[in-house]
Amino acid sequence: MTLTARLNSYSPYMLSITRIISGLIFLEHGTAKLLGFPVSQMNPAAFSLGWWAGVIELVCGALLTVGFLTRPAAFLASGMCAFAYFIAHAPQNFFPMNNGGDAAILYCFLFLYFVFAGAGPLSVDAQRAKA
Numbered sequence: 001m002t003l004t005a006r007l008n009s010y011s012p013y014m015l016s017i018t019r020i021i022s023g024l025i026f027l028e029h030g031t032a033k034l035l036g037f038p039v040s041q042m043n044p045a046a047f048s049l050g051w052w053a054g055v056i057e058l059v060c061g062a063l064l065t066v067g068f069l070t071r072p073a074a075f076l077a078s079g080m081c082a083f084a085y086f087i088a089h090a091p092q093n094f095f096p097m098n099n100g101g102d103a104a105i106l107y108c109f110l111f112l113y114f115v116f117a118g119a120g121p122l123s124v125d126a127q128r129a130k131a
Contacts, residue, residue, distance in 0.1 A: 010025070016120030020065055022110055026077060027061025030054045049087070056080045067123020071115050078111035 032040040033054030044050030056076060063073035081104045089101025096102040120124040 012121050013022065013122075015117055016067065016122035018110075019067060019070065019114055019119055023061050023064030023066075025061075026057050026107065027065055030056070030058030030061050034058055053080060053084060064111075067119035067125050070113070070123060070125050074111040074114035078108050078115065081105070081108035097127035117129070 026097045028038070029042075031037050033050060034045055042050070044054060049063075051079065054082075057080075060073040060077040060080075063069050064077065085096075085101045085104040085108065089096070089099040089104060093099040096105055
């Protein structure tokens with residue numbers, strides 16, 4: 001077995017692991033904004049744009065972490081990250097590294113990838129498809 005073939009055999013599992021880790025980190029943004037954990041500077045007023053972003057991060061982060069309704073959750077999360085970039089980051093500076101929006105761009109395209117790739121084998125979606 002070639003190295004490429006061996007690596008390709010693990011590809012679906014790495015998709016799941018990438019989804020789980022990115023979901024957990026996205027979830028952390030939501031818990032920081034809405035639940036105050038971990039403690040951060042982010043504490044948006046209720047029903048503000050930042051608060052709604054926290055709701056999306058919390059809900060979609062949890063869904064992505066367990067791999068349930070992955071495609072719709074990833075679509076919503078990707079759109080929210082694109083919106084956040086153009087509303088909050090892009091007006092500050094043209095360059096993502098300088099405007100603090102590099103994470104929003106990466107999340108946007110990572111979540112967009114999950115819309116097309118799905119959740120992978122380590123997910124609730126995959127278990128439901130087997131049933």
